[in-house]
Amino acid sequence: MALIESKTVTAKNRFDGKGEIYITHLLTPAEMVGQCGMFAKVVIPPGSSMGVHQHTGNSETYHILQGTAQYTDGDETCTVKAGDTTFCADGAFHGIENTGSEDLIFIALIIKTPA
Numbered sequence: 001m002a003l004i005e006s007k008t009v010t011a012k013n014r015f016d017g018k019g020e021i022y023i024t025h026l027l028t029p030a031e032m033v034g035q036c037g038m039f040a041k042v043v044i045p046p047g048s049s050m051g052v053h054q055h056t057g058n059s060e061t062y063h064i065l066q067g068t069a070q071y072t073d074g075d076e077t078c079t080v081k082a083g084d085t086t087f088c089a090d091g092a093f094h095g096i097e098n099t100g101s102e103d104l105i106f107i108a109l110i111i112k113t114p115a
Contacts, residue, residue, distance in 0.1 A: 019048030037110035044104040052095035055088050060110045062086045067104035070097045
C-alpha cells in the first residue's frame with residue numbers, strides 16, 4: 001500500500017476572490033500522469049471566496065462535502081450544499097463563495113480536455 005503525502009497551500013484573493021482559501025493537493029502532477037490538472041480538497045472559510053474565472057483547456061468539478069455556498073455558473077448563481085456536485089466545462093466560467101457559518105469543504109477535480 002502506498003500512502004500519498006498531501007501538501008496544503010494557502011491562496012489569498014484567489015481569482016480576485018475574498019480572503020484566504022486552503023488547497024490540499026491529494027495527488028502530485030506525476031501521479032496524475034498528465035491527465036488531470038488538479039485533484040484536491042479545498043477549504044473556504046466563512047465570508048471567503050474563489051472569484052469567477054474561466055477554464056481553458058480543461059474542465060472542473062466540485063463535490064461539496066460540508067457547508068453552504070453561492071456558486072456562479074456563467075451568468076447564473078445558485079446555492080450549493082453538502083452532497084451537491086457542480087461541473088464547469090472547458091471554456092465556461094465559474095466561482096464560489098462561502099455564505100454559511102462553517103467552513104466550506106469540497107473536492108476539486110480538474111481534467112484536461114483531450115487535444
